[in-house]
Amino acid sequence: MIERRQVLRGVLGGAAVTMGLPLFDCMFDGNGSVLAATGKAPPVCFGTWFWGCGLTPGLWEPKVTGPTYKFAPQMEPLAAFRDKINVYSGMNVFLDGKPNYTHTTGAAAILTGSAPAIGNGLGYLNCDVPTIDSLVADHIGARTRFRSIEVACTRKATDSFSTRGGNVLNPTETSPLALYMRVFGPGFQDPNAAEFKPDAAIMTRLSALSAVSEQRASLMKTLGAADRARADEYFTSVRQLEKKLALELEKPEPMAACSMPPDRLDGNPDVDFINILETQKLFGEILAHALACGQTRVFHSLFTQSQPALRRPGRSEGHHQRTHEEPVDAKLGYQPDVDWGNRQQMTGFAILLQILAGVREGANTLLDRTLVLACSDVGYAKLHTVNNMTIMTAGGANGRMKTGYHLAAPGETVARVGLTVQQALGLPINAWGTESNATSKSFTEILA
């Protein structure tokens, strides 16, 4: 039997070589069946999706918590994806004496875990700490062609809720056609044809890990029966970690779902509540194809501005204006135009999810291996409140996130969602956020 470390030493000593499965077969008890059964999980992806002015309190929260719940009226456009969505209600942004920068603070806190100390009052992000998409990109996006991709269906580059900190926005792509050229233009290499070079750093880790597993023999001798069984489980876990690393050294599975986006269109540049759905569809298609082709694993997609000027046909004022001015209909108990706009926004989210769910990868879909965090800037737009913020996630994060749940955490910090999301994506953190928004409580009930 070959000494594992010797093999790797040889590999590491030489130049990069293409490594195939057989080499590792010989290293794992010849137990290729485990590999075959496990298969190679395609990589997890993450996106944030922002829309402005939230939803109407009382019209979006499911009535019951847990796994069996019904969507409330304003979430109806998303009904087809109920099993793929988690809804989070009741959570607040804690200001700790800092001002509520209207249309900024709420989303900033959800996306950074901190209430911003400075604001521009204009309703886009101005944060000295990175947003969650940047944190995740640092973790899972470092080795892809694009660390992350940001788009704005409003077609304005400064409409962005993504930052790497330092109060500088990650500017958004404003034209679907331009994004198409950036990703699938001349620089694009078909991942299914590319030559594969295994990562030397992974090889080193795998080699080093053998020092851990090789302790088994001597340790077992010193343990009693009960503890030996526990140690056995530990070493099984070590073996699984080794297998996971070994898989990363293999030529990746062909990206079967990778293809060129169908349309090379720019859509209608006039931003209104109807055209914006078309723009979302175009951007969604390119993002989905970029994810399916392994070009990036992280995206930020802004659907509407935090103060959307989009008008309901026949109305003179935009959606944001209506949230403040439209009287609450005495019979209905809510603002009817705002309700219409909110449903339109959820339709925009449904379009993105439809596209992601439409990319089939074996038994699963691209949505299953993606996690999308959707959030808005206010809890109740009429009053700019940052309580009971509207937050959702969609997609299963490659099986790490259970879906189809309503989680209510009234009066707790919104940062609980961001923490849960990062843990589902495998980031090594046990706490997130600052001051009163700091939390170490993730929603463990949905972490798989």
Place this chain on the structure above:
Amino acid sequence: MLRMIRWCMAVATALASLAASPHAWASQSRSYVVSWFFVATYLQDDDCPDGTNPMARELYTRILKDLNYTQAEVKHMLGGIADDGAAKDSRGRTLRQIGTMRGRIDGQEVDVIVQPYAAPDPNVHLAQGRYANGFNLDGKIQDDPQSSEDPDTHERGVDNRLRQVMGCFDQFRTRLPDRPGHPANEWDLSRDKMPAWLMTITGEDLSKDGDVTVIFDRAYEPVRRDASGEVMADVTFRIDPDARSHVKVPGKIVKGQLITTQPFEFTMSGDPSIGAPFVIHQSRLRLDPQADRAMKGYLGGFRPYHDIYFTFATLGAGTEITYSIDMPGLYHAMKRLADYDPDPKTGEMRAISSAYRIELVPAFAVTRDATQSMASGR
């Protein structure tokens, strides 16, 4: 640093010893913190028979036409109404800039937000109707055609001309318990950073009717939010001894309701969007106790209308574009309806009758060195 620690220890000791003898006072005190405060302009059926005031788009159509912009130019400029800078006129000016500089004095363009009298009076719609929350401030009933009846107390001769001025702007048109858009917004945004307003009632036995003293103070700390996002009850505040934010007035409890018994000058420092300082002449206060120990009611009196105007002007032309409030219209209407405090030179009234909704929750108020404390509203 050391001094601070020693001081903290002193406070802690003082509190501990206080707690040991809570019944040392002959009289009773209860403290509260103001949790909501905004102008009381609740709508009534058919109170704007000529319609409400125009929305921003309509308002700016008129403004641009008055400035001789063509139909096409108006359409172009309004395309940028929600996104300042998206559309510019032939001189490169945005809608906001055009709106701001539409004032004319001696043929010169002036900032109409700062000098609202530089634009003609657009005669905004005034609210009408029988009812208005507030108080009979001038004591007159019959010979005051502009006075109203309070819908709760049914007191007649209620003076609240500010409601007439504001009542036909959509921003102010709500019914209880809803909160009117713009003023509620300003208060909600201010209260997290603005030192809280405190009220303490002292009397022989606060569970019975009788004479009391009402004191308003400002705290060092802003209010704190509870788990539902509202102002938390039973929080301890330290009183800022600043005399500019200290009001003391006699009052009484009648059938459980707290009222003040003589007009008083209400003056408190607040965030600029509320009023810095916030002054009401000839004030009256009426508060009803609630089951959850909160107090809710009205504070009324005459407010200098320049103060009111400039709390709206802090947003510049944004007040017109975001909240559809015609700023020169607001100014001229308040100036016309002002009913108190004549200017000694011109005889023009400088203050307008008004009423504010005020809500409070129980709190602890302690003096800065915490050697004195007031019992909570429990």
Place this chain on the structure above:
Amino acid sequence: MNPFARLSIACAAVGVLASAAVAAKEPDPGGALVMRRLTPEQYRETIADIFGRSISLGGRFEPDKRVEGLMAVGTGQVNVTASGLEQYDLMARAIAAQVVSEPRRATLIPCKPTSPDHADDACARTFFRTAGRLLYRRPLEDAELGAWVAVASEAARATNDFYAGVGTSLANMLVSLPFLFRQEVAIPDPEEPGTLRTDGYTTASRLSFFLWNAPPDEDLLAAAERGDLNTKKGIARQADRLLASPRLEAGARAFFADMFRYSQFDGLSKDHQIYPKFTGQAAKDAPEQTLRTAITLLLRDHGDYRDLFTTRKTYLTPTLGALYGVPVPNLASEGAPELWVPYEYPEGDSHAGILSQASFVSLHSHAGRSSPTIRGKALREIMLCQKVPDPPGNVNFDIADDTGNAERKTARARLTAHRTDPTCAGCHKVLDPIGLALENFDSAAALRTTENGEAIDTSGELDGIAFADAVGLGKAVHDNPATPSCLAKRLFSYAVGRSLGGSDAPWTKSLEQAFAADGYRLPELLRRIATSEAMYRISAVDQTASAEPAGKDKP
């Protein structure tokens, strides 16, 4: 000089004298060796002790398991799952990267390589010998040290970076079993021929984790190396040193947080419509209040453990002040965390002892209402070490849950109606009269005298002692003989990491008597356990231990 250190030395001296007078012989047969997984707190302390507090951990830990009332016992039964190991691996690599990082390497790596671009086995060996001894809580065996040096060497060659090599190797050491688990070793007792005891390093770990909730320091390891810890005298010397250290407070906190089940605060939430003052901050402050109360009373003031149930002295934050309805101004500067201030309830106040604190009445309540039954059960299980069976599965809770019932306005009325079923009545009879005394405190710990407009009757009874209210209940718990004996048993179980059996009874009985003779003082009790034979006695080593064929180990 830390005044507390002097105090503890004095306490320890008292303990020695008393010990001679009461407990002459400890007849405990000892227990098995226990392989305990480091708790998150112990993992953190270990990294902080060895590499400094500025190292950030990240990562999350697998959930612990409560056995016989203690997580400390559960640590001897839990495993590391595949996803748990992944988390350990992420943390380990993050920690290792910080240790070998440019600014830290000069202080944390005790030698300089001949060239930073090349492997340097001598320097790597120096590092792993030192750090490995602290991480494994024993010196590395030659083969172990050789393996870690070899890994560092290979990785350095692959990356052309000495420090990257050391980092890679260190990261793997941090996921290895001897670090993640506290392994124990038994040896024949040189002082008691024919019996087994823990070896010096196992003794060092037991002592250190018991009293400090942290790994053994250099002094303890050196004592183990010299063989000092194989003698009663040597153990006593080290125990006294640990007891006199300010780190004893962290150890005592860890124990009480475990015994009082504060891990349950992680999942606790209240209905914010009903209890708007119970914020996330309140949930953080509640257990801290009780821990501060306990540490001050038991360690700083050297008080009687039973007084924990009657004391009117405590600590509050402004957040807790709002919760309880007492004035506590916020004296911290803007944006800074709230300060804790000492607070004493007046004589005659309804608050007394830790049972009236949110850490008890809120933790053991429903989200939207109080529960006399849950509180009664918690008191019996946690404070008196009594077992209460879970309710049968088919119970109808309709009556108990119906808080809006016009006929039954108080919990007492609802429970009286609910108890008609004889299968339920037995347990409710021993739980409700305790819990009903705490009905003056709602689910968010706020004081109330009425429920749905009806006055609350807080009279009750505990094991034959009747009382009128929560203060009376506190007094009854104070006087109940099960209260101090529960602490003694839990503390010993915590120290040895196993549940206690019948054969432990004679020893724990003598321990309880000694605790009484010591006036129920915690430092004395800690010392009695830390210096006892029972803590280090090993009953028998599993004979199947070395039966595994060597060949099976090969991958």
